Amino acid sequence: MQFSEDDLRKALRRQDPGPAFTQRVMARVRQEQEAKAAASRQKKQRSPWLRLTLGWLTARPALTGAVAALALAIGLGLGYGEYRHVQQEREAQRMAELKSGKEAEQKVMLALRITNVKLNQVFKQVNEPAAAETRQEQKIRRQSL
């Protein structure tokens, strides 16, 4: 199938999207205008001090940058200080917990030692009369023989 450049021109000729398209574009433009008007109203409603400060800072971009950098540096410094403080508190709490754990361990060991001694004494008391009784029975048996 052969085609000429004229065929290509006809295939690609302009098409008008119609008057509805213009209306849709104008509706979006109106939306844009309303949004802009609302933003400007909001701007005017700001307090005079804020407007003055913002206006002053906007007019001096270098100074605004310096102020922002300073605020950022102060913020970072304060944040780091707070972070260090929290870390130190956590460390102290951990050490206290470790110390109380050790004390508890020592108490348990002491209790176990006391129990051990007491059990030994009981064992001795229980076994000694039986041994004495056995010796007496052997003596009686020898005499009877």
Added chain:
Amino acid sequence: MDIAQQARQDRLESALREAQSPRGDGAAFAEIVQAHQAMVFSIAWNFLQDRSLAEDLAQEVFLELYQRLADIKSAAHLTYWLRRVAVNRCIDQGRRRKHRKEQALDDTPEPVHEEPDADPLLTANLQNSLAALADRQRMMVVLRYQEGLGPAEIAEVMKVPVNTVKSTLHRSLEELRRKLSRKLGEVRYAIF
């Protein structure tokens, strides 16, 4: 430039000045939109082959124009600006979409009056083959044959060297001819 074209240009200049003035109403801007909507919409439509996407894109272009109206120096600059923004947005859109061809029935345009010598089969085949070209190639063909721009003007709009435009256009036409011949082969095979 004939008298009718000159008068149209003068009308556009005055509409532009009126739209740019602080007390300008929407009517002047609407006139600008009306005068250029066929160009912007057709660039998008011929490039994307998707009516709703083309309409959205054309609307975005005019909205951007409204926001930057103060930068426009003349009616000629306005046409150049609209063409360039439409081209850039189309290529961006093409990159994002990788050309999925879809069209809702409701979005299909109403039948328009065809010129008596236009072959509908050839037109459809040309449009289909064009859709298969690479983005930059397709845009150059659209600018050359829809807008009637010369290689130098296309080079300026697309920010590429003139020689690149010439060689790309040549290659694109070759490719279109090859694709159409293949299509004809398929039709013959189906018939016999």
